[in-house]
Amino acid sequence: MICPFCNKNLLLKERPNRTCSHCKRRFALDPKTNSLGMSDARVRRLLPKLTDGGRLKISVHQLGAAALPRTASARSQSPVVEALGCLWVPLLVGSIMVVVGVSAGDMDGFTIFGSILIGIFVLGVTMALTSKRKPTPNPLSGFRAILLSDWVDVYGALPAGIVDDFPYRRVYIPEGARLAVLCPDRAIAAFLVANEIPERYGAVIATEVEQVPDALPVVVLHDASAPGCRLVMRTREALPGRTVIDAGLPPRAVMRTPGAPARRGDKPAKDLVEWLGESGTLTKDELEWLAKGWTVALVAIRPAKLLAAVSRTVERVGAATGQDPERRKAESVGFLTWPGEAGR
The missing domain is CATH 3.40.50 (Rossmann fold)
Known part of the structure; x- marks a missing residue:
C-alpha cells in the first residue's frame, strides 16, 4: 500500500501496527486488515467523486458500497458447484480405473478401488445437496466500526463530507x-x-x-x-x-x-x-x-x-x-x- 503521508510504497512488513517504517506516522486503514481492502489514500480518492466535488455529504455505508468490487455477483458458488470443483479428480480417476479394470478382466484391484473413488464423489455431492447453505455475509459488515474507531483515532474525526x-x-x-x-x-x-x-x-x-x-x-x-x-x-x-x-x-x-x-x-x-x-x-x-x-x-x-x-x-x-x-x-x-x- 501507499503511505498517505510520505507516499512510499509499503510492504506488509514495512507497516507494523499501521505505522509507516519510513516517516514513522500512523495511518488509519490497512487494506490487509479490513474486508473492503480500504486504505487512507483510497478513501481520499473516492470522496471527491462521491461528494460531487465536496458539494454533497454522504453516509459511511455509501462510502463502503463504493469500495465494493464491481462484480455482477457477491454470492459464492453453490455447495454443489463447490463439490464438483473439489471432487472431479476422484471421479475422473475412479472412472478410468473401473474402465481399465473391466477391460482387463481385473474385477478385484482396479475395479474395486475405482468404484471407491466414484463412491467418494457421489457421497460428496449428496452431502452438498443436503447441507444447509450458510447465509451470505454482508460485505459492508464491520466497515462502519472500523471507520468510526480507527479513522477517528488517527485523524480525530470522520473524513470531510462523511456523516454517520x-x-x-x-x-x-x-x-x-x-x-x-x-x-x-x-x-x-x-x-x-x-x-x-x-x-x-x-x-x-x-x-x-x-x-x-x-x-x-x-x-x-x-x-x-x-x-x-x-x-x-x-x-x-x-x-x-x-x-x-x-x-x-x-x-x-x-x-x-x-x-x-x-x-x-x-x-x-x-x-x-x-x-x-x-x-x-x-x-x-x-x-x-x-x-x-x-x-x-x-x-x-x-x-x-x-x-x-x-x-x-x-x-x-x-x-x-x-x-x-x-x-x-x-x-x-x-x-x-x-x-x-x-x-x-
Whole structure:
C-alpha cells in the first residue's frame, strides 16, 4: 500500500501496527486488515467523486458500497458447484480405473478401488445437496466500526463530507412538514437529512412506518429487491386510506442496465415472490429477476444521482399537497425517474 503521508510504497512488513517504517506516522486503514481492502489514500480518492466535488455529504455505508468490487455477483458458488470443483479428480480417476479394470478382466484391484473413488464423489455431492447453505455475509459488515474507531483515532474525526449512518434517536420532523419519506436504510436516511431534504421540501424522514406522522402523504424509498418491493405493500396495508407513493428503486430500472451495481445473494422465499406476483405491480421479468436473489441497494447508487431523483419526487409530491387533481397526478408518477445508468 501507499503511505498517505510520505507516499512510499509499503510492504506488509514495512507497516507494523499501521505505522509507516519510513516517516514513522500512523495511518488509519490497512487494506490487509479490513474486508473492503480500504486504505487512507483510497478513501481520499473516492470522496471527491462521491461528494460531487465536496458539494454533497454522504453516509459511511455509501462510502463502503463504493469500495465494493464491481462484480455482477457477491454470492459464492453453490455447495454443489463447490463439490464438483473439489471432487472431479476422484471421479475422473475412479472412472478410468473401473474402465481399465473391466477391460482387463481385473474385477478385484482396479475395479474395486475405482468404484471407491466414484463412491467418494457421489457421497460428496449428496452431502452438498443436503447441507444447509450458510447465509451470505454482508460485505459492508464491520466497515462502519472500523471507520468510526480507527479513522477517528488517527485523524480525530470522520473524513470531510462523511456523516454517520442516521444516529438520531427520534424521527426528524421539520417545521411545516408536508410529506413523509419512509426509508428503512438508515444510511440513506442519514444522507437525506445531511443534504437538507427535510428543510428544502418539508419532508419528514422516517426509517419505520410507525414513525410516519398522521395525515401526511408518504414517499417510500427502497432497494430493488424482494423485501424492498414488499415494503411498499406493507406500508399501504399499515396506512389504509393514506397516499403512499412507491418511489423506487424499481427492479426494471436497473436489472438490464449495463454497469448497474447488482449483487446476487440468497434467494427470497418462494411464497414472498408469489405474493409479490399477486400484487400485480411487477412484471414477469422483474419477478424472475428477484426470485434469483438479485438486488441493487440504494447505497450503491451514485449519491448525486440518488439525491437528484429523490429531490424531483418529493418536490412534486410536496407541491401537490392539498391540491387533489395535482396529487392524483403525482401519485400516477409512481416510481422515480431513475437515470439510465445506475452505476455509482
